[in-house]
Amino acid sequence: MNAGDRILRVERLRVSYDHPLGPVRAVGEVSFALRPRERFGLAGESGSGKSTMALAILRMIKPPGRIDGGDVWLEDIPLSGLTDEAMRRLRLAGIAMVPQGSMNSLNPVARIREQIRDALADHGERLSRRAGELRARALLAQVGLPPEVADRYPHELSGGMKQRACIAIAICLRPKVIIADEPTSALDVVVQRQVMETLGRVQAELGAAVILIGHDMGLMAQFVDRLGIMYAGRLVEVAPIVDIITAPRHPYTRLLIESLPSLERKGELRGIPGLAPVLRELPPGCAFHPRCPMAQPRCGTERPAVREIGEDASVACHLA
Amino acid sequence: MTPLLELRGVSKHFAGGILGRDRKLALDRFSFAIDPALPGITAVVGESGSGKTTLARLLLGLIEPTEGEVRYRGRPLPGLSGSQRREFRREVQAIFQDPYEVYNPFYRVDHVLATPVRKFRLAATRADRRRLVEEALRAVGLRPEEILGRYPHQLSGGQRQRIMVARALLLRPRVIVADEPVSMVDASLRATILGSLRQLHEELGISILYITHDLATAYQVADTIIVLYRAAVAEAGDVELVVKAPQHPYTQLLIASVPRVGTARDWGTEERNPEAPSPAQGCNFADRCPVAIPRCSAAPPPLYRTDPRRAAACFRLSEQPVLLGEDIGQVLGPRPGAEPPVAAVLSA
Numbered sequence: 001m002n003a004g005d006r007i008l009r010v011e012r013l014r015v016s017y018d019h020p021l022g023p024v025r026a027v028g029e030v031s032f033a034l035r036p037r038e039r040f041g042l043a044g045e046s047g048s049g050k051s052t053m054a055l056a057i058l059r060m061i062k063p064p065g066r067i068d069g070g071d072v073w074l075e076d077i078p079l080s081g082l083t084d085e086a087m088r089r090l091r092l093a094g095i096a097m098v099p100q101g102s103m104n105s106l107n108p109v110a111r112i113r114e115q116i117r118d119a120l121a122d123h124g125e126r127l128s129r130r131a132g133e134l135r136a137r138a139l140l141a142q143v144g145l146p147p148e149v150a151d152r153y154p155h156e157l158s159g160g161m162k163q164r165a166c167i168a169i170a171i172c173l174r175p176k177v178i179i180a181d182e183p184t185s186a187l188d189v190v191v192q193r194q195v196m197e198t199l200g201r202v203q204a205e206l207g208a209a210v211i212l213i214g215h216d217m218g219l220m221a222q223f224v225d226r227l228g229i230m231y232a233g234r235l236v237e238v239a240p241i242v243d244i245i246t247a248p249r250h251p252y253t254r255l256l257i258e259s260l261p262s263l264e265r266k267g268e269l270r271g272i273p274g275l276a277p278v279l280r281e282l283p284p285g286c287a288f289h290p291r292c293p294m295a296q297p298r299c300g301t302e303r304p305a306v307r308e309i310g311e312d313a314s315v316a317c318h319l320a
Numbered sequence: 321m322t323p324l325l326e327l328r329g330v331s332k333h334f335a336g337g338i339l340g341r342d343r344k345l346a347l348d349r350f351s352f353a354i355d356p357a358l359p360g361i362t363a364v365v366g367e368s369g370s371g372k373t374t375l376a377r378l379l380l381g382l383i384e385p386t387e388g389e390v391r392y393r394g395r396p397l398p399g400l401s402g403s404q405r406r407e408f409r410r411e412v413q414a415i416f417q418d419p420y421e422v423y424n425p426f427y428r429v430d431h432v433l434a435t436p437v438r439k440f441r442l443a444a445t446r447a448d449r450r451r452l453v454e455e456a457l458r459a460v461g462l463r464p465e466e467i468l469g470r471y472p473h474q475l476s477g478g479q480r481q482r483i484m485v486a487r488a489l490l491l492r493p494r495v496i497v498a499d500e501p502v503s504m505v506d507a508s509l510r511a512t513i514l515g516s517l518r519q520l521h522e523e524l525g526i527s528i529l530y531i532t533h534d535l536a537t538a539y540q541v542a543d544t545i546i547v548l549y550r551a552a553v554a555e556a557g558d559v560e561l562v563v564k565a566p567q568h569p570y571t572q573l574l575i576a577s578v579p580r581v582g583t584a585r586d587w588g589t590e591e592r593n594p595e596a597p598s599p600a601q602g603c604n605f606a607d608r609c610p611v612a613i614p615r616c617s618a619a620p621p622p623l624y625r626t627d628p629r630r631a632a633a634c635f636r637l638s639e640q641p642v643l644l645g646e647d648i649g650q651v652l653g654p655r656p657g658a659e660p661p662v663a664a665v666l667s668a
Contacts, residue, residue, distance in 0.1 A: 045506045046477070159368060188367040188533040189577040190590065197589055215507050218536075218579035222587040242583045259511050260581050261536040263563060269518070269540050271511035275476065 006033040007075060007209050008057075008095070008177050014069035015049070015056045015233075024279045026052045028233045029070065031306070034177065034209040039200075041220040041241070042213045043256065044230035045276045050213045051100060053230070054179045057211075058095060059087050074176065093123055096175035098166050098199075100182045100213075105166065106154040112136070112165050113150035119169050139168040142205070143198050160191035164198055174206055181213045196223055217260045221245055226312060229253045232277050232287035235306070237320075239313040249309075249320035251294050286318070294319055322394040323353035324494055324527070325379060325412060330388035332374050346374040348551040349388070353649045354495055359527040361518065362652060363538035363559065365574070366548035372531045375548070376499040379529065380414050410440050413488035415481075417500035422484060423472035429480075430468050433457075433487055440491060456486040460516045478509035485516050489524075496520070499531045514541050535578050539563045544629075544652040547571050550604040553623060556648040557630030567632040570605045603635070611636065625651065 015027040027049045034040050042050045055061050057072050059079060072079045074094050082090065091097075099105045107115055116136045120127060127135060137147045143164040154162055163183060170178055180199060184192040200223065203210050212224055220227050221241060228238040229250060237250040248254040255272045274291035277283060283290050289299035298318055306316045330350050336342040348371075364372050377383045378390055381397045390397045392408045400408060416422055423432060433453045436442070443449035454464040460482040472480060481501060488496050498517065502510040518541055520526050532538050538545055539559055546556040547568065555568040566572045579587055591610040602617040603609070609616065615635050623631040623643040631643045631651045643650060 045509075189535065189579075190367060190573055193577045193579070193587060194590065196587075216579065217507070218581045221581045221583075222579040222585060245581060245583055256507070257581060259507050261511065261534075261540040263536045263539055263575065263578055263580070266540060266560070269511040269515045269537075271509055271515065275478070276506075 005035060006073075007036045007038075009033040009073040010053075010057060010070070011073070012070035013053070013056055013072065014067065015052050015061055016066060016068050018064035018066070019280065021280065023068075025282075026065065026233050026279060027056060029306075030230075030233075030235045031070075032228055032235060032238055034211070036176075037204070037207055037209055038226065039203070039210045039212065039224045041224035041227040042211060042230060043215055043217065043220055043227060045215065045272075047276050047279070048230040049233040050230050051181055052233075054097065054181050054211065054213055057179065058091055058097060060091075089123060092119060092170070092175065093173040094175055095177040095179065096170040096173070098163075098170045098178065098180040098183045100185070106162060108154050110153070111150065112140075112152055112154070112157075112168075115165075116150075116169055116172060119172050123173055125173075135172075139172055140165075142171065142202055143168045144194075158191075159187050160195055163187065163191075163195045167195075167199055167202060171202055171206060171208075175208055177209045177211065178203060178206075179211045179213070182215075183212075184219070185214065185216075192219070217245075217257050229256065232282060233279060234287065234316060235314070236288070236317065237313075237315045239309075239315075243313065249313075249315040250288075250317045251292050251319070252288050255293075286316075321355060321357050323391070324356040324393060326353040326389075326391040326394075327351055327375075327378060327385075328389045328391065330378060330385040330390060332371075332378060332383065333386045345551045347371040347378070347385075350375065350553065351388075351647045351649065352546070352652075353647075354527045354529075355649075355653075356494055356527075358653060359494075359521060359525045360544060360652070361521050361528040361530060361542045363542035363545045364529060364531045364548060365533060365535055365538050365545060366554075367533065369550070370548040371551045372533075372548055373499055376414070376497050376529070376531050379495075379497050380412060381408070406440070410491045411494045413491055413493040413496050415484050415488055415496060415498040415501045417503055420472075420477065420480065420504075423480065425472055428469055428471055429475065429483055432483065433490065436487060436491055442490065452490060453486075456490045457483070459489055459520075460486045461512060462486065478505045478513065481505055481509075481513055482516065485513065485520075489520060492524070493526060495527045495529070497529045497531070500533070501530075502537065503532070503534065510537060517541065535563065535574060546648060546652075547574065552604055552620070553631075553633060553648055554605065555630070555632040556623070557627065557651040561627060561630045567626055567630070567637060568605075568634050569609045569611055571632070573608075603633070623648065627651075629653075 011031050012029045013027055014029055016023040016025050044050050056067050061067055113136045116139060117132050136150045140147060140149050145164050184195050224241050227241050227244045228235050231252050237253050248257060258270050259272055272291060277287055285300045285302055286304050289295040304316045304318045306314050308314050327350055332347040333343045334346055336344045364375060366372050378385055434449060437449045437452055443452050457464045457467055462482055502513050514537055517528055521528050530541055542559050545559045545562050547554045549570045554570045555562055566575050576588055602619055603621050606612045606616040621633045621635045623633045624637040624640040625631045625643045626637055626640045629651050
């Protein structure tokens with residue numbers, strides 16, 4: 001893969017959490033790369049390491065967690081080489097995050113205007129009152145919010161408006177990569193569509209790449225260009241979204257798609273049998289084999305390596 | 321037959337603002353009945369703030385209506401005697417959204433299962449109690465040996481939510497009010513939990529009110545559906561009719577907003593009508609409605625019965641008869657010719 005045309009590269013990233021019974025690997029050797037303007041999805045069950053991965057990209061893993069291997073490159077900058085201060089400046093300016101449950105990530109006692117101004121000031125942009133006002137209005141307009149929202153406190157806004165305010169803050173320094181961690185999981189479908197539309201439009205205007213984290217395969221199908229599937233801390237499949245939907249290679253991917261209830265056809269509600277594994281007691285071989293309807297003896301002993309399939313896809317399965 | 325549980329013209333206002341001067345209408349003249357002889361699964365869908373949870377809390381007797389009456393077996397809830405109230409508490413069970421908040425973290429999960437058995441004297445001995453609890457856990461696909469003796473934090477969200485279903489099941493209820501029971505669990509587990517609810521209905525004849533903002537699961541689980549918009553019923557009826565051919569513009573918007581798994585990027589956008597009238601006096605949806613007409617801002621539309629099994633509140637359907645008494649129960653009955661579940665036949 002030619003590194004030159006990638007905006008973000010995650011290379012063999014590993015994250016562990018210290019536990020009294022020994023370290024627990026939450027993210028194991030995950031690699032992927034984003035093209036400029038690409039919309040990349042990360043899907044998987046809770047506990048699969050999606051959110052940990054987002055935090056690790058931003059170097060925001062807190063003890064007892066730690067990044068214990070690999071690196072993240074933003075264009076030609078290896079993030080592991082940055083000082084804490086340089087990393088702090090790069091967050092928001094280079095890679096910005098729209099956090100999970102971002103409705104609760106706004107400061108409840110500050111008006112939206114102050115929160116935008118604080119974000120800018122933290123990154124060295126001290127604006128005059130008038131310039132700050134204009135900037136706040138422009139940002140709010142960009143996410144489709146009326147200017148008077150600047151005067152509001154978070155509790156005065158609806159869920160969808162709060163989420164857009166979070167997007168406005170995330171884009172205030174024109175980041176190259178936006179990580180959106182389940183940005184619409186608390187919203188109803190009508191508002192979800194509006195918020196995702198806003199995110200998509202803003203991303204196109206900035207020319208930024210987006211990592212969308214979530215577990216709704218319908219949302220992924222409608223929004224991302226390429227999708228990575230995480231299971232037990234590993235990226236088990238990556239492929240362009242159309243390929244994932246029409247011909248998933250990993251049995252887990254197929255089950256994940258099938259478990260989405262359809263609005264077209266009333267049939268059996270199908271879950272994925274078994275439970276997500278406890279990371280501390282990962283089964284030997286392929287972590288998915290105890291739940292896999294196609295498992296072979298080999299799957300229980302030998303861990304499948306990640307195999308590249310062309311430039312844009314990979315899979316980690318003995319049978320694929 | 322006397323309905324098991326009934327809302328008659330129920331409205332609920334909440335006081336808001338300083339000194340409660342801003343009254344907020346959470347549910348507007350809502351009537352609905354659950355017939356014990358015809359158990360069904362009814363989904364209640366709508367956006368946040370549409371009144372879904374208010375409806376659940378009214379049915380469970382957790383809040384009192386501002387107007388109208390909630391009746392259990394024909395008797396208004398406030399007038400129930402002690403023993404009737406106990407019976408109500410047993411027959412009408414709740415499953416809530418957050419499988420984290422309903423547990424006391426200091427007790428093992430056994431506590432939440434054993435308490436109702438003891439309170440309602442369902443078992444004569446400890447061994448009986450244990451057996452009942454284990455049966456209920458198995459019925460929802462859990463292995464008792466992996467669950468009993470553990471603390472809530474040692475179990476996953478999906479396990480905790482299934483224990484809540486098992487708990488509801490222990491009491492042999494006639495009605496389960498499930499308020500967003502799967503919105504906090506993974507897609508892969510959602511199907512399993514909803515499958516257990518559906519199974520309870522089919523095998524034990526339990527009526528289920530499934531409250532959700534997820535249309536796809538509502539479609540899969542329910543026989544009938546009620547779409548709420550800003551405290552009022554927009555559309556109600558057979559889930560096949562409502563989901564496949566929605567008639568109210570809000571239902572149409574809702575269904576078009578669901579992101580589909582497919583190769584077509586057909587998500588679309590919400591069309592707005594720049595000349596949409598204000599909903600102050602009229603239809604709640606008028607200000608967002610792409611097809612609103614002047615009439616929509618004059619008065620709220622009644623429910624028009626467009627099919628024996630469907631009604632929708634939209635003036636564009638005004639050539640159809642008005643649903644009598646606004647009783648949506650009339651369009652929520654079982655499909656003609658549908659076999660009632662075996663248990664219902666046995667208990668009838």
